Amino acid sequence: MTDRASLLDKFLNATPWSDAERAPLAGDASNRRYLRLVHDHKTAVLMDAPPESGEDIRPFVAIAQELRDAGLSAPQVLFQDRENGFLLLEDLGDDLFARVVKRAPELETLLYESATDVLLSLHAHPIRTDLAAYSPAVMTEMAALSYRWYLRGHDRPFEEAALKFEAAFRPLLETHASGADVLIQRDYHAENLLWLPERDGVQRVGLLDFQDAMKGHRAYDLVSLLQDARRDVSPALEQEMLDRYISVSRQPDDAFRAAYHALGVQRNLRIIGVFARLSMHFGKPHYVDFIPRVWGYLLRDLAHPALAPVRNLVLDSLPVPTKPNLQTLKDKCGTFPTL
Numbered sequence: 001m002t003d004r005a006s007l008l009d010k011f012l013n014a015t016p017w018s019d020a021e022r023a024p025l026a027g028d029a030s031n032r033r034y035l036r037l038v039h040d041h042k043t044a045v046l047m048d049a050p051p052e053s054g055e056d057i058r059p060f061v062a063i064a065q066e067l068r069d070a071g072l073s074a075p076q077v078l079f080q081d082r083e084n085g086f087l088l089l090e091d092l093g094d095d096l097f098a099r100v101v102k103r104a105p106e107l108e109t110l111l112y113e114s115a116t117d118v119l120l121s122l123h124a125h126p127i128r129t130d131l132a133a134y135s136p137a138v139m140t141e142m143a144a145l146s147y148r149w150y151l152r153g154h155d156r157p158f159e160e161a162a163l164k165f166e167a168a169f170r171p172l173l174e175t176h177a178s179g180a181d182v183l184i185q186r187d188y189h190a191e192n193l194l195w196l197p198e199r200d201g202v203q204r205v206g207l208l209d210f211q212d213a214m215k216g217h218r219a220y221d222l223v224s225l226l227q228d229a230r231r232d233v234s235p236a237l238e239q240e241m242l243d244r245y246i247s248v249s250r251q252p253d254d255a256f257r258a259a260y261h262a263l264g265v266q267r268n269l270r271i272i273g274v275f276a277r278l279s280m281h282f283g284k285p286h287y288v289d290f291i292p293r294v295w296g297y298l299l300r301d302l303a304h305p306a307l308a309p310v311r312n313l314v315l316d317s318l319p320v321p322t323k324p325n326l327q328t329l330k331d332k333c334g335t336f337p338t339l
Contacts, residue, residue, distance in 0.1 A: 145273025184216035264301035
């Protein structure tokens with residue numbers, strides 16, 4: 001038995017779930033793992049977040065409470081061991097939006113309306129948790145991961161190109177998307193949202209994977225939802241939800257759309273870089289398969305007039321994700337063991 005397993009048993013032995021059956025749940029790109037516990041016809045979810053691997057459960061606990069206080073369906077924390085990185089959470093089920101839409105396509109619009117309404121509700125509440133700002137400076141650095149990993153992975157000079165991109169992109173974000181007045185969950189998409197139809201209103205949407213929340217622009221999570229790296233969201237549905245948010249929130253139409261597409265460029269460039277890094281550094285080549293979809297969203301965003309100052313710069317410097325170019329990244333899987 002490993003030391004980690006002993007710590008887990010010690011944690012559960014201090015709860016009513018000590019003799020529960022344990023079954024693994026799908027994880028994510030982090031070092032966390034999840035187990036579903038079943039005991040006396042009840043279920044709960046165990047999060048195992050090893051501190052020695054850089055995980056910290058405290059942000060999850062704080063943001064979960066913030067979201068619950070805002071009237072949203074984040075899981076209730078039942079028990080916690082902050083020192084060793086264990087949480088026992090309310091089980092919100094398995095009905096991820098991505099799964100529900102796959103088996104019941106007719107519900108897609110309803111689910112996306114509900115998810116958009118969650119953002120409208122959340123953005124009406126002041127932030128109480130002390131959060132770092134997702135500023136233009138930070139966003140620009142994150143977007144440049146596409147140069148320092150994706151471009152690098154194609155054996156092209158990357159650092160000078162990255163610096164040139166940063167010099168052009170940061171002023172654009174400062175002009176169009178500098179606001180940081182709401183809580184952004186940052187991974188707000190169909191594989192982190194659960195459908196809870198037995199609940200009412202915005203509580204019908206269960207929230208997951210929000211521990212990396214920051215203060216940011218109110219268009220950011222909308223981009224995350226409507227330009228989903230893991231599933232296709234049609235331009236028609238994207239526009240319908242964008243219209244819905246602008247209408248209800250009474251945001252200035254042109255300015256909000258410019259911010260939305262600027263943040264779309266930022267987010268999609270970051271994701272392309274992160275997915276290349278996951279293959280080349282962490283040995284997870286399947287993430288490369290998502291890049292063509294993200295590239296499609298990127299082209300959609302770059303078409304907006306506000307992105308004219310960087311459009312050609314991006315398209316002329318980054319390789320189109322053709323099958324041979326993607327294979328190049330997969331061939332380098334795990335070949336960059338150090339950062």
